[in-house]
Amino acid sequence: QKEVEQNSGPLSVPEGAIASLNCTYSDRGSQSFFWYRQYSGKSPELIMFIYSNGDKEDGRFTAQLNKASQYVSLLIRDSQPSDSATYLCAVRSSGYNKLIFGAGTRLAVHP
Amino acid sequence: SQTIHQWPATLVQPVGSPLSLECTVEGTSNPNLYWYRQAAGRGLQLLFYSVGIGQISSEVPQNLSASRPQDRQFILSSKKLLLSDSGFYLCAWGRDRPYGYTFGSGTRLTVV
Numbered sequence: 001q002k003e004v005e006q007n008s009g010p011l012s013v014p015e016g017a018i019a020s021l022n023c024t025y026s027d028r029g030s031q032s033f034f035w036y037r038q039y040s041g042k043s044p045e046l047i048m049f050i051y052s053n054g055d056k057e058d059g060r061f062t063a064q065l066n067k068a069s070q071y072v073s074l075l076i077r078d079s080q081p082s083d084s085a086t087y088l089c090a091v092r093s094s095g096y097n098k099l100i101f102g103a104g105t106r107l108a109v110h111p
Numbered sequence: 112s113q114t115i116h117q118w119p120a121t122l123v124q125p126v127g128s129p130l131s132l133e134c135t136v137e138g139t140s141n142p143n144l145y146w147y148r149q150a151a152g153r154g155l156q157l158l159f160y161s162v163g164i165g166q167i168s169s170e171v172p173q174n175l176s177a178s179r180p181q182d183r184q185f186i187l188s189s190k191k192l193l194l195s196d197s198g199f200y201l202c203a204w205g206r207d208r209p210y211g212y213t214f215g216s217g218t219r220l221t222v223v
Binding site for chain 1: 143145147153154155157160162170201205209210211212213214215216217219
């Protein structure tokens with residue numbers, strides 16, 4: 001069973017700080033990695049994807065991938081209260097075109 | 112641009128009643144389509160996916176079924192709902208690798 005693990009949180013950070021969200025996956029054949037943001041009662045929205053080792057930056061967001069360690073993370077710089085949401089990590093494994101989601105980490109940014 | 116429509120937004124149904132949730136996609140052809148369920152406080156569980164008309168793959172044994180009668184239409188059904196069918200149902204469409212999925216707005220189903 002292919003798995004994606006995330007700490008459920010809540011992760012509480014002060015406004016302006018860096019929030020660090022982590023995700024591990026079990027399938028070494030995984031090829032693409034995604035971070036979704038889900039506000040309470042809403043559907044998930046894609047904020048970043050990464051498929052090469054290293055860092056990928058988009059505005060205040062940086063995704064980091066380490067395939068050797070089977071680890072992907074999301075950094076949110078200058079965190080804002082509007083970033084408070086659940087962040088879902090998703091992994092697409094080799095051989096089939098389906099995303100496997102982690103249970104999500106709840107982030108709370110307090111003023 | 113592509114858009115995905117899902118309805119209804121909320122639904123309260125008695126145990127044993129039937130269910131039909133519909134999802135349609137605009138702005139793309141032959142999309143891969145997915146049904147996910149999210150139980151309260153839980154992650155997303157893949158229920159069904161479809162790569163084309165009439166092609167349905169089921170991920171988990173359950174009380175639900177799916178159909179794809181048209182290229183951009185995906186339907187989730189049940190003949191008799193159970194309490195355990197309550198949850199947030201999400202339809203999604205996906206592009207080829209390496210891109211992710213785009214979700215519809217979801218249907219919150221409460222079985223009473």
